[in-house]
Amino acid sequence: QENFENDSYESNEYAGVVTGLAWTPVGGDILFIETLLNRGKGQLTLSGQLGDVMKESAMAALSFLKAHADLLDIDYRIFDQYNLHIHVPAGAVPKDGPSAGITMLTAIASALTQRRVKPNLAMTGEITLRGKVLPVGGIKEKILAAKRAGIKEIILCQKNRKDIEEIEPRYITDLTFHYVENAMEVLALALLHEQVKNPVHFVLQDEAKPNSSVVV
Amino acid sequence: QENFENDSYESNEYAGVVTGLAWTPVGGDILFIETLLNRGKGQLTLSGQLGDVMKESAMAALSFLKAHADLLDIDYRIFDQYNLHIHVPAGAVPKDGPSAGITMLTAIASALTQRRVKPNLAMTGEITLRGKVLPVGGIKEKILAAKRAGIKEIILCQKNRKDIEEIEPRYITDLTFHYVENAMEVLALALLHEQVKNPVHFVLQDEAKPNSSVVV
Amino acid sequence: QENFENDSYESNEYAGVVTGLAWTPVGGDILFIETLLNRGKGQLTLSGQLGDVMKESAMAALSFLKAHADLLDIDYRIFDQYNLHIHVPAGAVPKDGPSAGITMLTAIASALTQRRVKPNLAMTGEITLRGKVLPVGGIKEKILAAKRAGIKEIILCQKNRKDIEEIEPRYITDLTFHYVENAMEVLALALLHEQVKNPVHFVLQDEAKPNSSVVV
Amino acid sequence: QENFENDSYESNEYAGVVTGLAWTPVGGDILFIETLLNRGKGQLTLSGQLGDVMKESAMAALSFLKAHADLLDIDYRIFDQYNLHIHVPAGAVPKDGPSAGITMLTAIASALTQRRVKPNLAMTGEITLRGKVLPVGGIKEKILAAKRAGIKEIILCQKNRKDIEEIEPRYITDLTFHYVENAMEVLALALLHEQVKNPVHFVLQDEAKPNSSVVV
Amino acid sequence: QENFENDSYESNEYAGVVTGLAWTPVGGDILFIETLLNRGKGQLTLSGQLGDVMKESAMAALSFLKAHADLLDIDYRIFDQYNLHIHVPAGAVPKDGPSAGITMLTAIASALTQRRVKPNLAMTGEITLRGKVLPVGGIKEKILAAKRAGIKEIILCQKNRKDIEEIEPRYITDLTFHYVENAMEVLALALLHEQVKNPVHFVLQDEAKPNSSVVV
Amino acid sequence: QENFENDSYESNEYAGVVTGLAWTPVGGDILFIETLLNRGKGQLTLSGQLGDVMKESAMAALSFLKAHADLLDIDYRIFDQYNLHIHVPAGAVPKDGPSAGITMLTAIASALTQRRVKPNLAMTGEITLRGKVLPVGGIKEKILAAKRAGIKEIILCQKNRKDIEEIEPRYITDLTFHYVENAMEVLALALLHEQVKNPVHFVLQDEAKPNSSVVV
Numbered sequence A, B, C, D, E, F: 001q002e003n004f005e006n007d008s009y010e011s012n013e014y015a016g017v018v019t020g021l022a023w024t025p026v027g028g029d030i031l032f033i034e035t036l037l038n039r040g041k042g043q044l045t046l047s048g049q050l051g052d053v054m055k056e057s058a059m060a061a062l063s064f065l066k067a068h069a070d071l072l073d074i075d076y077r078i079f080d081q082y083n084l085h086i087h088v089p090a091g092a093v094p095k096d097g098p099s100a101g102i103t104m105l106t107a108i109a110s111a112l113t114q115r116r117v118k119p120n121l122a123m124t125g126e127i128t129l130r131g132k133v134l135p136v137g138g139i140k141e142k143i144l145a146a147k148r149a150g151i152k153e154i155i156l157c158q159k160n161r162k163d164i165e166e167i168e169p170r171y172i173t174d175l176t177f178h179y180v181e182n183a184m185e186v187l188a189l190a191l192l193h194e195q196v197k198n199p200v201h202f203v204l205q206d207e208a209k210p211n212s213s214v215v216v
């Protein structure tokens, strides 16, 4: 009863929204990872009919960002005082697999920093807990779909370079590929230094003061 | 053992009740999204035999409203100090799909603001976390059912305009269509500025005062 | 190994016990909705092998009563400081469907107010979150069972009137029918103004005092 | 790999242990409901491979006792400050059905009051939330098993009297039957006024003092 | 992919480790119940692919020990301030049944008291909540496996004596059997009075002081 | 849609990452156990499509480390004030079995101490709660994969020595084998005394001070 169509790249006006690439039995497609932070107690909500592997990808991306919050100038208290909701439309389409890992990483980081995502950028790649980027499948279909959707630059795992080299060059003129090995390279490429218009200002409470605190 | 019949539009006397459109194997139907806020700790209850996709739609709508509470003059503390119950009669009929997204959004917003919903209005459309409205299926059946039920105005996704244009015009005289692209347009169209008669007055406690609080 | 028999109407001596009507493959039957309030933290327990639809009916009835506690002179703190247990004997017989909605509503309201239920009364009808009463099926079998069990008055949805009119009149002499459209009508018909003998006296604690509280 | 045998009545030396009657495809048997109270936060643990119906019976029995704690001189704080564990050996044998209801009621009441259970007594009957005792099946097999096990007195629902009257009298000489209609009759028959030797002394804390407390 | 072999008795150097006996389709085997107490909030963790019956055995053994902590000079606060982990290697082999009941009882008691377990001892028997020891099956296979593994003494239920008497005596020379009826006999036989070398010293906090406390 | 390849040993630059060995239907492979500690309340998260046996292995390894925190100079408060995430890439490949036990043990210990893992080291072996190392299967395939991946030293259970001796020696030149019997031997072999570059400094709060505390 639903009618689906191929989506187009939209814009980078929202913090927390990043374009990913999906493989489906009928060809590639782009998808949007949407994230929102709302005041709460640090709960993670995942929606959009995500399978277990995709949910675990989100959890790994979030843990990585918590562990490296300093490098991105993220106030750690956001993780305790805000809830994170990640949604992947279309809501009725089941999605799974690890290949949205770096897209979810970037979307969460953009939401946390309110930094604008590079325009006309898409990405696909698995993320591990230590921030390693792993290669994923379906590259050819994904790239063609990206081009069709108006994407200009694509971030991929270094180990997926060979998959690009197998595509006939005339199909991918006008596309720029960035090959990466770890999460920090992804974020350096994908997040602009400027914030979005009307960025959210996080209201953070002091943490309960202990008698004393020690660094070991 | 149950006998079902096609429902009719009822009224806009209750805050939190909005008319949606459903597709069923035997044709379209209208349905009512009912919401109630009761003092509590911010729990969300969904009933009416809703499937996972529909539950996730409600969660996305609620997250969107939390993130944009300011724009609707909603006191954020309601989300922490009240429970939200969403019910969709008839209780024994299983329901699923993302197309009640904007209806649930409007129903929750009406309950939170106690603003009256425009009379004789129905709507159908998926909502995403960033507030984008997506097209849905079964439009022809839904529209005919809406008309039969006494509906006069209908909100749809811009991308569903073509589905309306395919319906023979004589079937839809007297119906006004509003095509939208995002959640704020839906709310602007659907919520009147006046409140319902005898609106609920929310009793809100001060939040626990931290030592200090910072905006970053 | 169990031997079941048709039950008879019993009495209205207990607050919180209301007679409902059930349809089964071998004919109608009456059933008793039993409710108890015990000091606790607001937990809801449902027992008696209730299916999901029936559990959701109980949740809708409870939410409705919370939202309209004032109209029934119910101190809202009971909902936070007492647990509510709803049980439907016989314990081994699976039960489902929305038609016990108004019976559960009345049983909970009687338990909360300790008001006596009208004698020789039974009822069947779905309840929605906004308090609308919906028609249910199996009316003929239910009515015959009610009569056999000693019931004198029956509350039904206005939309079930036509089902009564299809029953041959001689079968339903001595029965009085009350047709209703909403929950408040049910409670006005079903709850006497007097309390049961030896009503429970609820012990309620002051709520934690906030720094201040605001009504918006 | 397990070898089972028919059990015999044991003794009434422990508070919280009561003899029930079970029907099995190979005849009747007795079983022991064992209960223990340990300091905790009011958690209920059920073990012994109990089915859902039997678990709900235990919950109904416990709710009934909470609601009528005064009549048995039970300090209500025990329910909040102790955990209740109900176990039914043998641990590997699945058990279900509502007929252990009054046995569980008596076992919990004995544990809470530390009152001794009448010697050589067994019982079978469903309990409802308002304390009504309902008839159960398999009476003939259960009675013969009780006699074989050394039982002298049996508590049954009034409505099971006819099942006893169908048993050939010579099989049940030396057995005394008590027919009851409600929970209080069961407890009056089953619990002696004396406590067991070395009864447990419950250590109860004052409840957190509210600003004030009201009885409504 | 795993290679399993019959295990041998190891030693009694660790508190909390006790040797049990298992029946498997290919004969008897010994197994080790391992327990550890770590600072926490009283959580119970069970691992080693244990089935429901075996998990319930552990719960019954723990409840029994809580209720009789005084008799073993166990400070009750350990149960609230430490977590208990019970693991049964090999981790990939599913295990079930009630016959490890007394072994788990002894292992937990040894962990709590840090008392050394009698050397070259094994045991098999179900435990009930009131501390009764019930007979179990597979005795012949279990005994032969115990002997093969270097076990010298075995604790069994009194009612399993007949199973031992059916074994040809020459197979069980050098084995001493202890027949018991209740949990306290098991612990008296199995736990030496000396503690293990380097026993754990439990650090226990004072419990929150109530306004006052009463013994009823 | 995913393309997988055999992985190579990577480096020991990260604390908390240890190389394990896996058996698969198409031969051996290496895998990486990745761990991260983030400020939190002591929650354990396991991801990478791990089966129940593998999850229980992680739980046993963690419990062992908690119980022996002193021996590794780990401040026990980390367990209460940090969350532990264990992930095993590739995220879409289901993994199970107990043989990653010692690898998970070492990874957690490295994360907790920030000590560097010995370079070019891999390991396989089950861990029990008392720290015993058990033999595992698939040794030949695992060893060949390790060699292919650039591994130089391998830790195995003493009881797997015979599996190594069955491999033709020319296949395993340049490989050093360490046979162990318990967890402490594993950690002594695998963890260097130096910390990684830029080790994490854990920020630990004083524990809530009780009125007094006793050691028993």
Ligand SMILES: [Ca+2]
Pocket: A004, A005, A006, A007, A029, A030
């Ligand atoms: Ca699409």
Ligand SMILES: [Ca+2]
Pocket: A096, A097, A098, F001, F002, F092
């Ligand atoms: Ca995949």
Ligand SMILES: [Ca+2]
Pocket: B004, B005, B006, B007, B029, B030
């Ligand atoms: Ca309808």
Ligand SMILES: [Ca+2]
Pocket: A001, A002, A092, B096, B097, B098
């Ligand atoms: Ca759909």
Ligand SMILES: [Ca+2]
Pocket: C004, C005, C006, C007, C029, C030
């Ligand atoms: Ca009946």
Ligand SMILES: [Ca+2]
Pocket: B001, B002, B092, C096, C097, C098
């Ligand atoms: Ca139904």
Ligand SMILES: [Ca+2]
Pocket: D004, D005, D006, D007, D029, D030
């Ligand atoms: Ca038996």
Ligand SMILES: [Ca+2]
Pocket: C001, C002, C092, D096, D097, D098
């Ligand atoms: Ca039954």
Ligand SMILES: [Ca+2]
Pocket: E004, E005, E006, E007, E029, E030
């Ligand atoms: Ca073995």
Ligand SMILES: [Ca+2]
Pocket: D001, D002, D092, E096, E097, E098
């Ligand atoms: Ca068994």
Ligand SMILES: [Ca+2]
Pocket: F004, F005, F006, F007, F029, F030
């Ligand atoms: Ca691999």
Ligand SMILES: [Ca+2]
Pocket: E001, E002, E092, F096, F097, F098
């Ligand atoms: Ca395995």
